[in-house]
Structure formats: C-alpha cells, structure tokens
Amino acid sequence: MAYPVLQVENLTMHYTTRKGAVKAVEDVSFSLEKGEALGLVGESGCGKTSVALTLLRLLPENAQFLGGHVYFFRDGSDEAHARRAVGKPVKVLLDGQEHQGRLVGVDRSQLVLDARLNGRTQQIKLARDGIARIGVDLTALSDEEMRPIRWKGISMIFQAAMNSLNPVYKVGDQIIEAIQTHMPMPIPEARERVAQLFQLVGLDRQLMDRYPHEYSGGMKQRAVIAMALACDPDIIIADEPTTALDVIVQDKILREMRQIQKKLNMSMIYISHDIAVIAEVADKVGVMYAGGLVEFGPAEAIFKNPIHPYTKALMSAFPSIKGEKVKLAALPGEPPDLIKPPSGCRFHPRCPYATEICEREVPKFIEHKPKQHAACWNPLT
Amino acid sequence: MKRIWQTLTSGMSKYIIMRLLQVILVLYLYMTLVFIILEAQPGDITDIYVGNPKITPEARDAIVKQLGLDKPIHERYFEYLKNFVTGHLGCSFKWGNISPTPDPVCREQRPTWDLIKERLPRTIVLFLTYTIVSFYIGFFLGKLIAWRRGAIIEYFSTVVGVTLFTVFTPWFALLLVWLFAVNLGVVPIGGFINPDSWTNIRQIGSVDCSVGISCSNIVFNQMLLWLGGLSLFWGIVYLWSRRFSYVWQRNVIRWGAVALGIVLAGLFFGGSWFGEVNRVVLARNTKFQFFVWYFEFPAGTIPLFPLALDFVQHMVLPILTLTLISFAGTMLLMRNTMLETMREDYVMAAKAKGLPDNVVRDKHAARNALLPVVTSLIFAIAFSVDGGVFTETIFSWPGMGQLLLLSALEQDYPVAIGSLVFTGIFALVAHVIADILYAFLDPRIRYD
Numbered sequence: 124m125a126y127p128v129l130q131v132e133n134l135t136m137h138y139t140t141r142k143g144a145v146k147a148v149e150d151v152s153f154s155l156e157k158g159e160a161l162g163l164v165g166e167s168g169c170g171k172t173s174v175a176l177t178l179l180r181l182l183p184e185n186a187q188f189l190g191g192h193v194y195f196f197r198d199g200s201d202e203a204h205a206r207r208a209v210g211k212p213v214k215v216l217l218d219g220q221e222h223q224g225r226l227v228g229v230d231r232s233q234l235v236l237d238a239r240l241n242g243r244t245q246q247i248k249l250a251r252d253g254i255a256r257i258g259v260d261l262t263a264l265s266d267e268e269m270r271p272i273r274w275k276g277i278s279m280i281f282q283a284a285m286n287s288l289n290p291v292y293k294v295g296d297q298i299i300e301a302i303q304t305h306m307p308m309p310i311p312e313a314r315e316r317v318a319q320l321f322q323l324v325g326l327d328r329q330l331m332d333r334y335p336h337e338y339s340g341g342m343k344q345r346a347v348i349a350m351a352l353a354c355d356p357d358i359i360i361a362d363e364p365t366t367a368l369d370v371i372v373q374d375k376i377l378r379e380m381r382q383i384q385k386k387l388n389m390s391m392i393y394i395s396h397d398i399a400v401i402a403e404v405a406d407k408v409g410v411m412y413a414g415g416l417v418e419f420g421p422a423e424a425i426f427k428n429p430i431h432p433y434t435k436a437l438m439s440a441f442p443s444i445k446g447e448k449v450k451l452a453a454l455p456g457e458p459p460d461l462i463k464p465p466s467g468c469r470f471h472p473r474c475p476y477a478t479e480i481c482e483r484e485v486p487k488f489i490e491h492k493p494k495q496h497a498a499c500w501n502p503l504t
Numbered sequence: 505m506k507r508i509w510q511t512l513t514s515g516m517s518k519y520i521i522m523r524l525l526q527v528i529l530v531l532y533l534y535m536t537l538v539f540i541i542l543e544a545q546p547g548d549i550t551d552i553y554v555g556n557p558k559i560t561p562e563a564r565d566a567i568v569k570q571l572g573l574d575k576p577i578h579e580r581y582f583e584y585l586k587n588f589v590t591g592h593l594g595c596s597f598k599w600g601n602i603s604p605t606p607d608p609v610c611r612e613q614r615p616t617w618d619l620i621k622e623r624l625p626r627t628i629v630l631f632l633t634y635t636i637v638s639f640y641i642g643f644f645l646g647k648l649i650a651w652r653r654g655a656i657i658e659y660f661s662t663v664v665g666v667t668l669f670t671v672f673t674p675w676f677a678l679l680l681v682w683l684f685a686v687n688l689g690v691v692p693i694g695g696f697i698n699p700d701s702w703t704n705i706r707q708i709g710s711v712d713c714s715v716g717i718s719c720s721n722i723v724f725n726q727m728l729l730w731l732g733g734l735s736l737f738w739g740i741v742y743l744w745s746r747r748f749s750y751v752w753q754r755n756v757i758r759w760g761a762v763a764l765g766i767v768l769a770g771l772f773f774g775g776s777w778f779g780e781v782n783r784v785v786l787a788r789n790t791k792f793q794f795f796v797w798y799f800e801f802p803a804g805t806i807p808l809f810p811l812a813l814d815f816v817q818h819m820v821l822p823i824l825t826l827t828l829i830s831f832a833g834t835m836l837l838m839r840n841t842m843l844e845t846m847r848e849d850y851v852m853a854a855k856a857k858g859l860p861d862n863v864v865r866d867k868h869a870a871r872n873a874l875l876p877v878v879t880s881l882i883f884a885i886a887f888s889v890d891g892g893v894f895t896e897t898i899f900s901w902p903g904m905g906q907l908l909l910l911s912a913l914e915q916d917y918p919v920a921i922g923s924l925v926f927t928g929i930f931a932l933v934a935h936v937i938a939d940i941l942y943a944f945l946d947p948r949i950r951y952d
Contacts (some may be wrong), residue, residue, distance in 0.1 A: 274859035
C-alpha cells in the first residue's frame with residue numbers, strides 16, 4: 124500500500140533583502156509517497172532549491188518562514204519520532220483515515236490528540252501500532268529536535284556536489300562522520316558500511332581513504348550519493364545532482380540513481396531545470412514558476428497532456444530526438460522579478476492564453492484531471 | 505631499500521625534504537647577503553680599531569693581519585662561510601670571557617657562539633609562547649564573531665582589537681609597564697630573572713654554576729628541553745593514538761599522555777623525591793648514566809619550580825603586550841575567511857548531515873578558514889624578528905633582539921654578524937615549521 128512520507132502544505136517563504144522581500148516560495152503544496160520519485164522542474168531562480176532548503180530547515184539567516192506545514196511521516200512504532208512529536212502539530216494516518224491536530228500525549232498503546240472537529244477542539248485517542256503513521260510538522264521543531272531528522276530522515280545531494288565534500292578530510296571519514304552521528308557504531312563497522320555504499324554507487328573501496336581533490340567529477344558525484352545513502356534515509360533530495368557533469372556521465376549516474384532508488388524503495392525528490400533529467404527519473408512531476416507550483420501530477424500524464432501553458436512551453440522548448448522535426452518554441456519574455464511579481468497569475472505576462480481574469484486574481488491550485496493539479500484560469504485540455 | 509626510497513620521494517616526506525633543501529639554499533643566500541652588506545658599508549672594522557692615531561704602524565699591521573683583513577675579499581668570504589659551518593663565529597670585541605676555562609682562540613674575549621647559545625633559547629621561548637598565545641586568541645575570537653555575527657562580542661573585540669593593533673607599540677608597552685609593574689606591582693618591570701632568587705644558588709644538580717656558567721641558564725634550558733620533549737612526546741602519542749578505532753580509546757591515550765607529562769614535569773621541577781630516587785639508581789648502576797643524567801638534575805636539595813616560576817613571571821608582561829598588540833590581525837583575518845568558508849557548500853552539507861552546531865563550526869568551517877590564517881602566520885614570523893628588537897629592549901629581555909641592537913650600537917662586528925645570521929636562521933626554521941604545519945593541515949599541498 125502506498126502511503127505518504129512527506130506532505131507539504133501551503134509553504135511560503137520570503138528572503139529579506141535591501142530592495143524588499145523576495146517572494147521565493149509562495150503557497151507550495153505537494154505530497155510524496157513511499158518509494159516514489161518526485162521531480163521538481165522549473166527555470167533557474169524559480170524557488171526549487173528554496174523549497175528543498177525549507178524542508179531541511181537549512182535556510183540562510185535572511186530567510187523568513189511565513190507559513191505552511193511540512194509533515195514528515197514515520198511508523199507509529201518509532202519511539203524517538205513519537206516522543207519528538209509530542210506537543211507539536213501532527214497528522215496521524217490510521218486505517219485510511221487522516222487525523223490532524225496537536226499531539227498531547229503518547230504511551231505504549233495509544234496516541235492522544237487535540238483535534239479540531241466541527242469547529243471545536245476535542246481530545247481523541249488513537250490506537251498506536253505499526254500501521255499508525257505519525258507525521259510531525261517539521262516547521263514546529265526546534266533546531267536541536269530537527270538534527271536527528273537531518274540525514275537520517277531526509278538527506279540531500281547538493282547542487283554542485285563537487286563542493287559538498289570538505290577538502291581537508293578523507294571522503295570515507297566524512298561519510299563515517301554522518302554515520303557516527305545518527306547510528307553510533309565502532310569505526311571498523313562504519314568503514315565496512317562505507318565500503319558497501321561505495322560498492323553500491325560503483326566506487327572502488329580503496330577510494331575511501333583518499334581526499335576529495337584526488338577524485339574526478341563523476342567520482343565525487345558518486346561519493347556524494349553514497350554519503351546521502353549513509354544513514355538509510357526515508358527521503359533523499361537531489362538538487363541538480365548531475366548539472367556539473369558531462370552528458371554521458373550524467374546519464375549513467377541518473378540511471379544508477381534510479382536503480383538504487385528502486386532497489387532500496389526510497390522516496391526521492393529530484394530538483395532540476397532540465398526537463399529531460401526529470402523525464403528520465405521521476406514518477407511524479409511538479410512544475411514551478413516564479414516561486415509557486417503551477418502544475419503537479421503523474422509524470423506520464425503531465426508529459427502527455429500538460430494542463431498549464433507554462434508546462435507546455437517548457438516542453439516545447441526541449442528538443443525530441445525520436446518525434447517529427449518541430450521548431451523549438453522559445454518562451455518570450457524574462458522570468459519575473461520576485462520582489463515585485465506580476466499580479467494575479469504570475470505567468471500571465473508571458474502566457475499566450477492569458478485573459479483578463481489572469482491579471483486580476485490568483486488562480487487556485489485544483490485538480491483539473493484525475494490526480495493532475497494545476498493553478499490556471501484557462502487550462503489546456 | 506626500495507621502500508625507503510619510495511617513502512622519501514612521495515607525499516609528505518618528499519615535501520618536507522624539498523622544503524629543507526630550499527631552506528638551505530635560502531640560508532646560503534642570506535649569509536652571502538649579510539656579508540655583502542657589511543662589506544659594502546663605508547667604513548669598516550679597520551676604521552675603528554686601526555684608525556686610532558695612538559696605534560703604531562707595526563701594531564696596526566699586526567692587528568690587520570690578526571683579523572685577516574689583509575686577505576682578498578673572496579678568501580675572507582670563504583673563511584666566513586667555513587666559520588659558520590665549523591661553529592666558530594669569532595670573538596666579541598666588547599664582551600669579556602666569563603668561563604673558568606677560556607676559549608683557546610679568544611682567551612680573555614668571549615666567543616660569539618657562547619653568547620648566541622645563551623640568548624637564542626630565551627628569544628625562542630618568548631616568541632614561541634607569544635605566537636601561540638596571540639594566534640590562538642585571534643583564531644578563537646575570529647571564529648566566534650564570524651559564527652555569531654552582530655553579537656555584542658563582535659563590536660567589542662573588533663573595536664578593542666583594532667585600537668590595540670594601530671597603537672604605537674613602544675608607547676603601549678611602556679603604558680603596560682607603568683600600569684602593571686609600577687602601579688599595581690604584580691609583575692616585574694623587566695629583565696629575565698630576579699637576582700635575589702638566585703644569589704644563594706651555586707649548584708644545580710651535579711653542575712657547579714658558581715663560576716662562569718650561569719645557574720639561570722641551566723634551569724632555563726632544562727625548562728625549554730622539557731617543554732620541547734613533552735610536546736614531541738605528546739605529538740607522537742597523538743599520531744599513534746589514531747590507530748585505535750574507538751574515540752574513547754583515543755581520548756584516554758591522549759589525556760593519559762598529558763597527565764603523564766604533567767606528573768613527570770612536576771616531579772622533576774617540583775620536588776626532591778624524584779631526584780633522590782634517581783641518585784640512588786645512579787649510584788648503583790652506572791650503565792644508565794647517560795639516561796639518568798637528564799632526570800638526576802634537581803638532585804634533591806633545590807626544587808626548580810620556584811626558579812622556573814621566576815622566568816614565567818618575567819615573561820608575563822612582554823607576552824601580554826605582544827599578544828594585545830597583535831591578536832587583532834589574526835582575529836580579523838580569521839573572521840573574514842570564516843565568513844567566506846561558512847558560505848561553502850560543505851559547511852551547508854555538514855549542517856544537513858545533522859552534526860551538532862559546534863562540530864560544524866569547529867571541524868568544518870574553522871578548520872578550512874584556518875588555512876589562509878596559517879599563511880599569514882608564516883609571514884608574521886619574519887616580522888616578529890624586528891619586533892623582537894623593540895620588545896626585548898623595552899622589557900630588557902636579554903635575547904637575540906637586544907644582542908643585535910647592542911652589538912650594532914657598540915660596533916661589535918663578530919657578534920653583530922653572528923646574531924644577524926642566527927636571527928635569520930631562527931626566522932627560517934620557524935618558517936619551515938609553519939610550512940610543514942600547513943602541509944599537515946591542507947592535504948592538497950602535500951601531493952603537488
């Protein structure tokens with residue numbers, strides 16, 4: 124049975140700058156299921172990375188979190204997770220039903236929730252067993268409570284993975300460091316684990332005692348993937364994982380990542396500006412434009428029949444080798460300034476289908492076709 | 505054999521060997537430069553000693569011949585180099601002999617090497633301590649104010665640091681002397697020892713220091729020897745402890761070594777018991793005489809600790825002054841490089857790995873920010889030599905800087921040349937050590 128591991132609701136985040144607030148993430152909602160690969164695609168600067176950093180709470184100091192919830196789910200039997208959730212807004216999934224509220228107490232057999240039902244708060248009790256899944260709101264956690272979730276719950280492959288290895292430590296030691304933080308074990312065991320991870324990503328185990336500058340670009344990328352896998356995370360966020368690599372290595376690594384993901388039944392979020400990368404790896408696609416999610420749904424449906432004009436424009440700007448010869452349609456105009464975004468639908472100045480309402484009102488993010496959501500006044504059919 | 509060759513020609517060993525060869529070359533060039541500068545000066549030794557109208561032409565010729573000034577310049581140059589290799593640096597014109605067994609060449613004059621041997625350790629101790637203290641304070645504060653930008657500590661330490669950094673050094677040193685030594689009286693005004701503490705001391709261990717050899721030098725050199733030995737011991741233990749797989753095992757070994765060092769030094773400097781034990785051992789078994797010599801020193805009667813404390817008291821003020829004046833340089837540089845490394849992806853990755861904040865700060869950000877700061881330290885060492893002349897003169901610390909100034913003022917040529925060259929050697933060696941340290945800190949250097 125598919126169940127969600129992450130639900131993001133109405134995430135809004137701005138950066139404070141001297142010129143004004145940069146509205147980098149505006150009302151973004153999506154969910155990620157176990158074993159699923161989600162692709163976030165969009166032009167550079169549309170807020171993809173900001174979404175990822177908000178999930179991990181790694182934002183720079185000038186970032187202002189303005190609202191929304193990030194529910195991160197784990198089994199009800201996970202003691203540390205349940206304890207951490209006490210006093211926090213939670214979502215509990217039990218027998219196909221979703222309960223939302225504040226977790227008041229937890230013991231061996233039940234969960235006590237302060238839930239709002241029919242407009243008033245009342246206490247409900249839920250059976251706690253392996254099937255109950257507790258989703259804690261990450262935005263409500265303190266930094267210290269967030270720490271165990273980083274890497275063990277959600278790990279990340281950073282943009283320009285080349286630079287995410289510290290140049291003065293051996294690569295193996297940097298991975299062992301992560302393992303030791305979340306699952307303490309003797310060093311020989313941790314080294315054995317690193318060796319297995321290296322094997323999994325196709326690196327020689329001898330390489331773990333080398334420094335990053337002795338690696339090639341592709342090798343570093345693999346090492347970073349091994350590092351992201353080190354603590355068996357529930358979710359891996361891969362932010363532009365292959366942008367710095369040449370096309371052949373890029374393709375090879377993407378295939379391998381896809382294989383590993385299927386093999387370990389992991390949930391992944393791929394972030395890329397390159398729709399070809401997303402098409403290769405993702406089960407579900409989210410298209411972002413100017414800080415907002417404009418379309419979200421199964422990959423196949425979106426690539427076949429996009430609803431939002433921006434999705435369509437994005438795809439026709441990409442060449443196809445197999446199909447008939449078509450002229451690539453470049454999208455006119457520039458991505459908007461996020462300090463003063465256009466009124467209404469942020470895409471309307473560049474949209475060929477724009478009507479008068481687009482300028483006036485922000486379109487709602489609703490289900491236009493089964494499982495296919497979009498925010499558009501004039502959806503394509 | 506092949507394996508030894510391989511180790512020597514790869515990685516770190518190769519780097520160190522290449523660096524040492526370079527230093528030997530630089531040293532040679534430096535010595536040549538000193539020779540040329542002294543030769544190129546208008547007026548030389550002959551003017552002072554031979555230009556005196558009371559000296560008869562015969563006596564004058566004899567002096568010229570005795571000093572070897574009649575030889576052509578290239579012969580004198582080779583003799584100059586040869587003397588440095590053999591360790592005979594000539595006899596001082598001003599300093600009289602104090603040893604009961606005079607040098608066969610210098611007779612009633614004091615050999616230059618004797619002076620340098622006595623004074624170099626003092627300068628080394630003063631500058632090593634000051635460099636470490638000021639570097640560590642600068643590093644620590646810089647790290648902290650970069651990590652917590654905009655905190656009160658940032659404004660406070662920046663304002664204080666920059667003010668002290670720009671202040672006129674001799675004036676500030678005198679101000680501190682006036683405040684701490686004259687008004688508060690907590691530290692001595694200057695000098696190296698307090699003579700009152702040493703008047704009754706005629707013997708240290710088995711060494712009689714009533715004539716010729718200064719007792720303070722023996723204790724001081726012992727102190728230095730212990731410091732160096734313990735640091736070396738701890739360094740070896742530290743490297744050796746890395747082969748253990750558990751962190752607690754490493755920590756036990758490292759802290760155990762520290763404790764052992766403190767206990768040994770305490771026994772050596774503190775009490776008579778250790779000395780007595782060793783004397784008994786020595787009396788019974790002369791085979792270990794060489795080994796026991798080092799431990800036998802305190803010989804029961806005089807605890808060396810109060811004597812060693814005497815040096816420490818005299819070092820407080822110079823080190824305080826130098827540290828206050830110079831820590832801001834390291835601090836501001838550290839702050840800037842730290843702010844830069846904090847933006848690096850690997851620091852973000854370290855945070856994402858869920859490492860505790862102080863680990864991210866110290867192990868990832870500060871560790872990388874340290875590299876440019878060590879580079880600046882390497883340059884600072886060269887400048888600390890001329891700083892040495894200032895400080896040692898103001899605090900009457902009888903080290904190389906003071907010797908250099910005195911001998912230059914008194915036109916004591918052999919001593920001036922000797923101290924100039926040895927100050928240079930000191931700076932070069934410090935340079936090499938800093939370079940090797942840098943290679944240890946940055947793996948990218950080692951393999952180039």
